[in-house]
Amino acid sequence: MTAERAAAAASALVLLTLSAPLLARQPAAAPIEAYVEALHAAIQRDWLVPEAQTADLDCALDIEQADGGTVVQVSFGNDCNADAATRTSLEQAVRRVSPLPYAGFESVFQRRVHLVFKHSGH
Numbered sequence: 001m002t003a004e005r006a007a008a009a010a011s012a013l014v015l016l017t018l019s020a021p022l023l024a025r026q027p028a029a030a031p032i033e034a035y036v037e038a039l040h041a042a043i044q045r046d047w048l049v050p051e052a053q054t055a056d057l058d059c060a061l062d063i064e065q066a067d068g069g070t071v072v073q074v075s076f077g078n079d080c081n082a083d084a085a086t087r088t089s090l091e092q093a094v095r096r097v098s099p100l101p102y103a104g105f106e107s108v109f110q111r112r113v114h115l116v117f118k119h120s121g122h
Contacts, residue, residue, distance in 0.1 A: 035108045038101035039115070047093035049119060050085040057082055057119035063094060064112050069102035071095055082117075090117060 059080035064073040074091045076082075082090065102109060
């Protein structure tokens with residue numbers, strides 16, 4: 001991986017949207033924030049951003065996982081401006097890190113998570 005690609009991958013931002021019922025059950029946001037950071041770090045480490053990716057990536061994907069964090073399915077929403085190569089690279093990164101972080105996050109784990117990847121191209 002080139003230094004530029006490593007820097008670009010490091011600048012990627014992953015956000016996790018959790019359903020309102022789960023948020024209502026949580027007494028504090030800290031476990032959710034830690035879970036988001038763990039997902040972010042795991043996927044970001046393995047995401048090889050294609051060199052042709054244009055700036056201002058904003059791409060939503062949905063991940064279905066089994067208990068324990070094993071990835072079952074990855075799909076992209078209509079609100080994804082990524083080209084085919086970038087979509088493939090995102091999906092491959094998610095599948096490479098399967099199982100996703102689970103241990104210690106059982107209280108905030110969801111079978112389906114909605115991730116939004118943003119990348120500025122820098």
